[in-house]
Amino acid sequence: MRTLYVVTHPEATHHVEGVVGGWHDSQLTPAGIRAAVSIAQALRARIPDGAEVEVFSSDLQRTSRTAEEIAQLFGVNPILDSRLREKSYGEAEGKPQEWLDRRFVPPPAVGKRMDHDEGVEGCETKAAWAQRIYAAMDDILQSSCAHQIIVTHGGSLTFVVASWIMMPIKSAGFARFRAPSGSITTLNEDDFFHNRQVVSLGDTLHLDSAQAD
Template identity: 45%
Template sequence: MRKIALVTHPEAQHHVEQKVGGWYDTGLTERGQQQATAIAAVLGAELPQSSPIYSSDLQRTSQTAALIARSLHSQVVLDQRLREMSYGAAEGRDQAWFDQQIVYPPQSAGRLDHRVYPSSENRREVATRIYAAMESIINSAAQQLVIVTHGFAASFVIAAWIGMPLEALGLVAFQVNSGSISWLTQSAPFHNRTLASLNDTHHLAKF
């Protein structure tokens, strides 16, 4: 059975500073490192040694991936295409300020190309790069692996896995919290792709 652990990075410095994230490149807090170690312990028990790890190249994800790699004795492939949505010039600014600047999308038409901030990416741009990254990952020989990404980006990883058309992604959103593990599977003989588990955070209970 093909089995993919989809991990969202845990607590990062911009979370506690209440800054806009996106491509704003902060590392994990001390608590976030502890959370990432707990994630690594779960994956070490669920996946075989040397399972490859694909990760966004930002600090908070690459640090998470490095701790998982230590548990699995495996290598990390950093891929910029797995980054979070870019919020452009708003990145690193106070979240409270940004909340007043957001231009919310329409309820139906035009959502895929809508920008929440003038210099931000839109959903189409995020989805296009994540779908390209997922095509490379899915076409790899690895049957069991890890993908480390971000909360919003994770929805597009899942959508790519289950084969949602890009044009349908204007409305897609899976509830995925920081430090979560979701499982994507595919089994014989029908080879259907499944979202077997979404947003598991039980390993964070003591933090």
Template identity: 50%
Template sequence: MRHIYLVTHPEAQHHVDGLVGGWHDSELTARGRLQAERIADVLASRIESEPVEVYSSDLKRASAAAERIARRFSVEVRTDARLRERSNGEADGRPQAWLNERRIPLPEYGDRLGHHDGPAGAETRMELVERLYPALDDIVKQPVSNQVVVSHGSASSYLIAAWIGMPMMSTDRVFFPLTSGGITTLVRNDSHFSHQVVSLNDTRHLQDLPEEPRAVSVG
């Protein structure tokens, strides 16, 4: 059976500062680094000495967490820019309030995947899906039965959709509520070849960490 542990990167500095994430390359906070160690603890207890591969978005907040995980297994991180969060174009790295004032709301009907939010250079959701689906497909093609994928909130939601075989054009309404530091466990059952989501956004390993006040931001 194949296990994919999909990790949403832990707390990053842009979360604390109330800045838009996207492709803004913020670092993990001290608390985020501690969360990454907790995630590594959980994965080490589950995977133990079995072979494992670790994949990550190439943005620092994801790859730094992936490095801490990979060290537990004495493996290298395989970074892939296709696993990045959706780009918000010129809004990335700006205050979240700046984006909120300019964002064109997503329509309830119509071309939701092709909808442009407003900021110059921003990706559409279709562009995000079109790079995430092949990225996951390339990961799944590898023969290793345990894989860790460290990505971002919105991106990880679409990676789950890809895992369960949802057609790209049907992802216009998909959303899985994933939070920083959460672990989602995906399993391929070899008896009937189903792709399962056996746990979604598990954050029990973070429960005794004190919460720190922070502004609301994305990515």
């Protein structure tokens, strides 16, 4: 049986500053760091002692710091992969969110959603975004490790889950799996049927202790 735990990084500076994230290399806030510790402890409690564990992460600071907290408890080094980054918003990154909101062109209800131009110079299309996440997932799943942890971003979670359930990329333009910052999504594949299940999406119960501190 294989289990994937997909972590969306907790609170980062771009959240509290109200600026566009994407590839803008924001850091965890103090609250985000406390949440990362709680995430690590929750995962340590779920995975049996002595089990082999692999940790993969986007290479941006807010995800890699989260991954470091997790990997430390399992005695492993996180594997950083730029393909697990959030969508790139091009020239909007690091600018006030309202700057992007004024220029953003939403995708059509039908038609070429994956290649849609959102009206911002350098903005990554959904197709390019999905293709790199799917490619990263293909490589991660080449491993036979039974417990894998992936630290990524809220937007990219959609394509991690879509890839897991083998949704064709052309259909993923209509998919949206929402999960709060600092959440854990659990994915499972059984050894007999090899069915792939979404066990839980966006669990945040572990953050109660971080907020209480």
